[in-house]
Amino acid sequence: MALMMKSSASLKAVSAGRSRRAVVVRATKYDEELIKTANTVASKGRGILAMDESNATCGKRLDSIGVENTEENRRAYRELLVTAPGLGQYISGAILFEETLYQSTKSGKKFVDVMKEQNIVPGIKVDKGLVPLSNTNGESWCMGLDGLDKRCAEYYKAGARFAKWRSVVSIPHGPSIIAARDCAYGLARYAAIAQNAGLVPIVEPEVLLDGEHDIDRCLEVQEAIWAETFKYMADNKVMFEGILLKPAMVTPGADCKNKAGPAKVAEYTLKMLRRRVPPAVPGIMFLSGGQSELESTLNLNAMNQSPNPWHVSFSYARALQNTVLKTWQGKPENVQAAQAALLKRAKANSDAQQGKYDASTEGKEAAQGMYEKGYVY
């Protein structure tokens, strides 16, 4: 869906006596590349493997299988993921943490090179994490704008071609207007900076699963958050053909008594997207946010039963890695089986992206819930 782009020309000053405000020029150096990258990531039957857990969070994962949180163990785990044979059939991009961007396989091959050979675009988490927002009821804001332009330039040099920044919004804690505004503002400024450095920004205002609210309240908040986010992105002249979105699906809160099946989640989520997302955006890559592997896949599948104006796909972390970790247990002899588990989940989600997922092939493990109350990423 990439329309031929003409760069926004700046206006020459008209003949004397009639000066005009010049049309603002957005740096156009990377426009074509951004569109190409975004469309590559948003390609049919493929989605994103989010593996950008910070060292501390990665530590929690390793801890859950009794593995020590060392740089070597993190490296070994990430090697397992990116070298899974044929992963690029289902995975178009992988988000890395900064440490991982510079790591290599045991045999000395850079991860970014492994990924390129697998036809997987390397991405990089660029935010500096969440901290409490003053004068709110426990809400947070996301840091990372200071020096972001320089960091992005470095990451581009190292081989990254897309970026990710995660802000959160909490329904039980509000959300207050100032939290919503800061979330949108930070994302918009980050997106503009990233595009100017050649990185496709993934825009992620995660409306957290926590809470007792029903699906209607989730819809209301998501509509408000996305309106605000697009408002600030437009102000910051973000080029929509060169971004990807990473929303939460529209669901009831984790503690809500009324559950919603895939058809309802799909109906509400597509309604929200249709109301808020201009068709110029090439791809919408959903986060799993605590849903089980099975739920995440079923919901994605339900959303792809008829054509959408944008590529509707996944950017899953826990929902791709959960069974992988449990299979690996930190043991080299389990690497192949763990990779097979990853490919199985990746394929399931690839099928779901095309609306042809068959749940009858799943085991018990996939249905295990991964919601953690008050989860800190």
Add this chain to the structure above:
Amino acid sequence: MQAKMQAPRSAVSGRAAARSRVSTTKVVCRALNSMESPYAEELKKTAAYISQKGKGILASDESNATTGKRLESVGVENTEDNRRAWRELLYTAPGLGQYISGAIMFEETLYQKARDGRQFVDILLAQGIYPGIKVDTGLQILPGGKGETTTQGLDGLADRCKAYRKQGARFAKWRAVVKIGEAGCPSTTAVLENAHGLARYAQICQENGLVPIVEPEVTLGPGDYSIEETAFWSERVYSHVMRLLNEYGVVLEGILLKPNMCLPGLDAPVAPPKLVAEVTTRTMMRSIPPAVPGIHFLSGGMSEEESTLNLQALNEACPDAPWALTFSYGRALQSSTLKTWAGKQENWDAAQSILLKLAKANSEASTGSFKGPHPVPGGGRILQALRTGGAGK
């Protein structure tokens, strides 16, 4: 968004206690559909009908004064009966409903009848055409000396909508105009003011059972500004319009959009249809969420042929558009029709025939299947000056 102040939970005295219970303004957005509105479903159905593939809107809502100028241009006196006769010619064109799904009327016309006593609204409905009503009361100059305008009409709008609906109208229209191409235009004030008017109007219409046509016209004016400059300002304007529609909880599935195509200034070379299509579709793709069922372009001074060729090119450029790319044409359907009639009864059939040919051509263009030749080729631009201070007459 209606901001609700959360009551401080602790009424206890003392700074510490008060500070420990922070009152914050919550995000609350009561969209119409979450309020059990009796009209929500009907509005969506009406909007879907009007924007159905292969059909468009006949804009015939010229005020009495503007209609007068048109009639006088063909030597017809501006009387109520002549205005009535002219509209009867349009609405009784046999088979018009094959190409036209909605007709926008001025207030006077909404209550008028044909010579045989039938109400215009009934004639239209029998043709499968929804009656619509212009509800703004005209443009007013904004302070600042740049000739920018705002649109009036919010006072008493709810009551008027109710009355219009009772008479048979099912959609409404409000035209906001944003001027570009001159130093300092558009000002932020003009953009915000016009976007605000559109959003409030849309909200009130939906509350009272009328589908609002949201018309933010970035107007074709003098100057040699480029098509890219029009696109740039159009994106800014639509961004403000969409954000305010969102804030006021307007149900997007129940509106229609009536934007300008992106064209260079009048003093710049005319852009070929392919370029107009490329830039205009890019602008729409960036600005308009798929929930909006129909984008009905205004003709705004383009010749009859230009209006059709550009619409055809738009549909060729974007065959899988998530919204209908169609028309809401006034001058581009009426200009030659009026010249053919010239107020003479003996020209009645010939005039209706021209109207139907023009409607058919644009209907085909709206599905990307117009092959030509155009019924009225080679016409020039049909320009009209911005009229202010009309106060709804």
